[in-house]
Amino acid sequence: MGLYVSHAITAQVGEPAVPLDDSYIHFNYARSFARFQPLIYSPGAAPTTGATSLGWVLTLALGWLVGLHELKLIYLAWALGWLCCGLLAWETARVTRGVLRPTIGLCAGLLVFTFSPHTWFSASGMEVLPLAWLLMRTARLCAEAWEQRSAVGYVRAMLVTSFCAAITRPEGVLAAGMCCVTLFFVGGGFSRRYTALALIGPAIPPALNWLTTGQALSATAQAKLLSTSPYATRASTWDAQLGNLKLFFRTLLNGEVWADGMIPTGVWWLPCVGLIALTLVGGRRRARTALILCVAAGALIPTAYWTFLVNRLRYIWPFAAAWLIGLAALAELCAQLLERVLRHTRASSVPGWLGIGLTVSSGYFLAAEWPTTLKDLITSCAAIHDQQVSLARWARQELPEDAAIGVNDAGAIAYLSGHPTVDLVGLTTRGEASYWRAGPGPRFEHYEKTRVLPPYLILYPSWLDIDAITGEELTRRSVWGASILGAPEMVALETRYDLLGSGEAPPSPGKLIDALDVCDLESEAEHDYQLFYAHEGTNKVRVHGVQADGARTYRSLEEFNLKLTPGGVLWMRGGADWPLTLKVKVDGKQVGELELEGLEWEESWLRLPPDLDAGVHRIRLERVSEVWFASMHFWALE
Secondary structure, eight states, rough: OOOHHHHHHHHHHOOOOOSSSSHHHHHHHHHHHHHTTTTTSSSSSSSSSSSOOHHHHHHHHHHTTTTTOGGHHHHHHHHHHHHHHHHHHHHHHHBBBTTHHHHHHHHHHHHHOOOHHHHHHHSSSSSHHHHHHHHHHHHHHHHHHHHHHHTTTTTTHHHHHHHHHHHHHGHHHHHHHHHHHHHHHHHHHGGGGGGGGGHHHHHHHHHHHHHHSOSOHHHHHHHGGGSSTOOOHHHHHHHHHHHHHIIIIIIIIIOOOOGGGSOOOTTTHHHHHHHHHHHHHOOHHHHHHHHHHHHHHGGGGGGTTTTTSSSGGTGGGHHHHHHHHHHHHHHHHHHHHHHHTTTTTTTTTTTHHHHHHHHHHHHHHHHTTTHHHHHHHHHHHHHIIIIIHHHHHHHHHHHHTTOEEEESSSSSHHHHHHHHHHEETTSSSSOOOOHHHHHHHHHHHHHHHOOOOOOOEOOHHHHOOGGGGGEEEEEEEEOSSSSSSSSSSEEEEEOOTTTTTTTTOSSSSOOEEEEEEEOHHHHHHHHHHTTTTOOOTTTTEEEEEEEEEEEEEEEEEEEEEEEOOOTOEEEEEEEEEEEEEEEEEEEEEEEEEEEEOSSSSSEEEEOOOOOOSSSSEEOOOOOOOOSEEEEEEEEHHH
């Protein structure tokens, strides 16, 4: 199957290709390890925390060391992906021993090959199948230790397998947890002393991050977890988590939208019923059943990610084999029920054949998605190749040597262009993730202060959403009809700098006492600016002539601290959908009103009372009619 799929890809694209730009991120980190420059993603840059699959990267680095450079490294990634797919099928069959009859257990292993996402990700260059195999192998080893009531003979294999899983992906902590619990309860005597060693694997990636960058949390976690959003609250995070869980059960398991073409539609309930059936047929193999269910439950871990729907759902497929066992368990349950009906007859072989037939039928319906999946895989490989890879090669030939490039897809362009890159999303460039997640307004304010923007940009303009920094277009790559891409057109541009900082100065002369730059995350924190219901979609960069400023839009209330002086002037730069009056309160007492004429960009001022005490005060702006307004800047002048 691997040879067939690999040949189909190369025949279409003309050379080795992978369907995700993130695969090239792994390749780039692998190259840095092979060059003994660990975690240095861009030449000359500081180490970063973007390598979320340390084990996979180290394995690929061995390929680079033996001469598999550039796109040749894809051959190794393919070989390992398909090898792990076969090993996953083998371990899936083995872990069912004692839970399912051998023939149905073997069929459960074969379901791994009929499940089309396994095909897609075996050829993806990602760590999905290696992690899936390591998780299932850990579950099988732990199950055998539980059943023998002793971990003697299993300690080394359990520790090595769970360690590899934990450094392959953060979700691999599940394998470490299974190993740790097993050693603690059934290790017995000398073996129990190794319990703590099971926790070394999960500690390695954050420890390495901390030693090289001073920060344990990976940039990917900052960019992708629900809880790390600049707008996250306990309530909003919990609501988003529940929303993702509903999406998982109601939409993804039903083969809709993001799972369309990978999972049969209309049977969302079947995998859930299968896991229930697994608990019923497990019998005395309770530990084995619990471990399989533990792997299946791991599919819910990615629902804590802001981006768990991207990249063809790559975060949930490492746990899919356990759900496939549930389908086989449902067939086993049907066979057991039929056995009870036919126990006084001579048709003893019928139930077994029924179980095999039902499992094979499940495989048939799963495999029905395979042609669609293969077509999507090839289309995705061609799309990434024709867009990111093509632009990387253009940059190598056309841009000045060593000129840095700002990107929002950090993989192929960094790997193949030969130029240093600045990852504006923040996955591979330190310190950018929180600003990217905050929206275009905070990004623009951040770029004003740090001057991090390089002279060239290769990105999706719709993702960046800041026309104020995009200059002359140099080239573009248009690929239509490929849903794997962030947008049909990726554009190479010169960076525009003239509007950066153009909105900082107050509108009138006078001694500046204090200023709140709305959308500037540091300024907002310094002034205890209340976000209320703001999120990444309610801020913009507004341009007015030769000035630009970040704006928080759809505001109904403002509250913040500002240093004021008696008789001073409070200036506001903002805008409103319609003419609007804002009541201004200082420390709860109304001191006047600001009038907005209903323009997108306007500035209004208010004279403060002469008896006001000098110092920091709490300012509150309340609208007197149901009109949305925007805020960009507040200044206090003497």
